[in-house]
Amino acid sequence: MTSRTALIAGNWKMYKTGDDAVETARRLLDLVKDVRDRDIMIAPPFTALSQVSQIVNGTPVGLGAQNLYWEKEGAFTGEISPEMLTAAGCQYVIIGHSERRQFFGETDETVNQKIRAANANSLIPVFCIGESEQERDSNLTFSVLDKQVQSGLQGFASGDLERLVIAYEPVWAIGTGKTATSSQAQEVHSFLRSLVEKLFGEILAQSIRILYGGSVKPNNIVELMGMPDIDGALVGGASLDAETFSKIVCY
Ligand code: 13P
Numbered sequence: 493m494t495s496r497t498a499l500i501a502g503n504w505k506m507y508k509t510g511d512d513a514v515e516t517a518r519r520l521l522d523l524v525k526d527v528r529d530r531d532i533m534i535a536p537p538f539t540a541l542s543q544v545s546q547i548v549n550g551t552p553v554g555l556g557a558q559n560l561y562w563e564k565e566g567a568f569t570g571e572i573s574p575e576m577l578t579a580a581g582c583q584y585v586i587i588g589h590s591e592r593r594q595f596f597g598e599t600d601e602t603v604n605q606k607i608r609a610a611n612a613n614s615l616i617p618v619f620c621i622g623e624s625e626q627e628r629d630s631n632l633t634f635s636v637l638d639k640q641v642q643s644g645l646q647g648f649a650s651g652d653l654e655r656l657v658i659a660y661e662p663v664w665a666i667g668t669g670k671t672a673t674s675s676q677a678q679e680v681h682s683f684l685r686s687l688v689e690k691l692f693g694e695i696l697a698q699s700i701r702i703l704y705g706g707s708v709k710p711n712n713i714v715e716l717m718g719m720p721d722i723d724g725a726l727v728g729g730a731s732l733d734a735e736t737f738s739k740i741v742c743y
Contacts, residue, residue, distance in 0.1 A: 496698075496699065496700075496701050496703070496723045497529075497530060497531055497723075498529075498530040498531065498701075498717065498723055498724045499530065499531040499532075499533065499657060499701055499703060499723065499724035500531070500532055500533075500724050500725050500740055500741045500743075501533040501534070501535065501556065501584070501586075501618060501656060501659075501703065501724065501725065501726045501727065501731075502533065502534045502535065502727050502728075502731025502732075502737050503535050503558060503586060503589070503705075503726055503727065503728050503731065504534065504535060504536045504558075504731060505537075505558070505591070505728060506537060507537070507732055508536060508537065508540060508541070508732070509539070510539060510540045510543045511543075512540075513536040513537070513540035513543065513544050514540070514543050515703050516732070516733075516734050517534065517536075517544045517547045517548055517553070517734075518547055519734035519735070519736060520553060520734040520737060521547060521548060521551055521553055523734060523735065523738035523741075523742075524552060524553065524738050524741050524742065525551065525552065525679055526742075527552055527566075527741060527742065528552065530613065530724070530741070531552075531554060531557070531724075532552055532553045532554060532741055533553070533554040533556045533583075533618075534548070534553060534554075534555065534556065534731065534737075535555075535556035535557060535584065535586055536555075536560050537558065538557065538558070538572055539579065539741060541555065541557060541577070541582060541717035542580045542649075543691055544581075544584075545580055545581025546581075546727040548581075549581055549634060554583045554584055555580075555581050555582050555583060555584070556582055556583070556584030556585055556586060556616075556618065557572070557577045557580075557582045557584070557585045557586070557615075558585075558586045558589065559572070559585070559587070559589075559592060559606075560573065560574050560577055560585050560587070560606055560609060560610065560615070561572070561573060561587065561606075561609075562605045562606055562608065563609075568573070574609050574610060574612070574613035574615055575613060575700050577613075577615060578613055578614065578615065582615060582697055583615065583616060583727065584616045584617075584657075585602055585606075585610050585615045585616070585617055585618065586612060586616055586618045586620060586659075586726075587606045587607055587617050587618065587619050587620065588600075588602075588603035588619055588620045588621065588640075588644065589604070589620045589661070590622050590661060590663045590666060591622060591666075594663075600639065600643030600644050601643065602642060603619070603640075603643075603644045604643060604644050604645070604646055604647070607619055607644065607645070607648075607656070608647075608648075609646065610669060611652055611655075611656075616655045616656070616657060617655075617656050617657065618656050618657045618659050618703070618726065619644055619656060619657065619659065620661055620705070620726070621640040621641060621644070621658065621659070621660060621661070622637075622640075622657045622660060622661040622662045622666075622705075622706075623636040623637060623662055623663065623664075623710060624636075624663045624664065625642050625663065625664035628664065631733060633662075633680065634680075634683055635682065637660075637680065638682065638687060638688075639683065640686075641687055641688075641691070642656075642691065645691065645692075648692075648694050649692075650692035650695070650696040653692060653696055653700065654696070654699070656700065657700075657701045657703060657724075658684060658688075658700060658701070658702045658703070658706055659702075659703040659704075659705050659726040660677070660680055660681060660684060660702060660703070660705070660743075661704075661705035661706050661726060662680075662706050665705075665706025665707050666705070666706050666707070666708075666728065667707070667728060667729060668706075668707060669707050670706075671706060671707040671708065671709075671712050671716075672704070672706060672723065674715045674716050674718065674719050674722075675719075676717035676721070677704045677716060677719060677722060678721055678722060681702045681704065681719065681721035681722055682720075682721045683699075684702055684721075685697050685700070685702060688700055701723040701724060702721060702722065702723050703722075703723060703724040703725055703726045704716055704722050704724075704725055704726070705725060705726030705727065705728070707729075708725040708726075708727045708730060709730050709736075709740070710730070710736060710738060710739035710740055710743075713725060713739075713740045713743040714743050717743055727740055
């Protein structure tokens with residue numbers, strides 16, 4: 493058995509205005525306020541962070557952002573710095589989500605810089621990786637993930653990664669209703685843990701949390717969490733409704 497604390501995280505993507513976000517956060521908090529044995533995080537859009545922070549600050553629900561830029565400040569129109577996120581009350585930041593890689597030109601190199609910036613500002617990076625359907629069909633899953641991990645974490649020492657969370661999100665399972673089976677997910681998570689061991693040693697490999705993401709719902713969370721190397725979930729669509737997300741949190 494492992495001593496890793498489960499993390500159930502909700503990525504709200506580009507949904508909810510400030511008022512909607514506050515309402516959802518309030519309802520969620522009411523439903524999960526007594527949960528103590530696992531970590532919970534929600535990542536509203538930037539525009540709602542400060543408002544939601546006032547609701548969840550000091551509660552079991554942590555706050556995350558969905559992206560950052562690595563500079564402290566400057567002429568970078570449209571970007572948000574790590575300092576701005578911590579000032580808004582964030583403890584976590586999602587980095588390298590496949591939607592950002594696919595639509596906004598994120599690369600393994602920018603992901604690496606963002607993880608570095610998160611670390612330097614005491615934000616917990618939730619580092620996303622995952623293969624496309626075509627890559628899986630071509631038997632490239634493990635080589636794609638190997639490259640994403642090696643490049644994303646290049647230049648780090650194990651001591652830099654103690655708080656890092658990895659989120660394995662197969663692109664073909666995101667928003668499609670096609671969840672990876674628990675054994676498909678476990679196979680990848682076990683591969684990832686071995687890769688972390690090879691690169692950074694056994695202590696980090698045993699302590700690092702590896703989340704699964706992609707069509708996680710109340711009806712599949714129990715089976716996924718029953719797998720030895722699945723330490724939590726990064727939930728998209730099913731995190732937008734407080735009742736539904738609380739069922740996943742309280743699996
Ligand atoms: P869905 O849960 O909607 O498939 O989204 C997963 C995801 O991308 C979380 O980051």
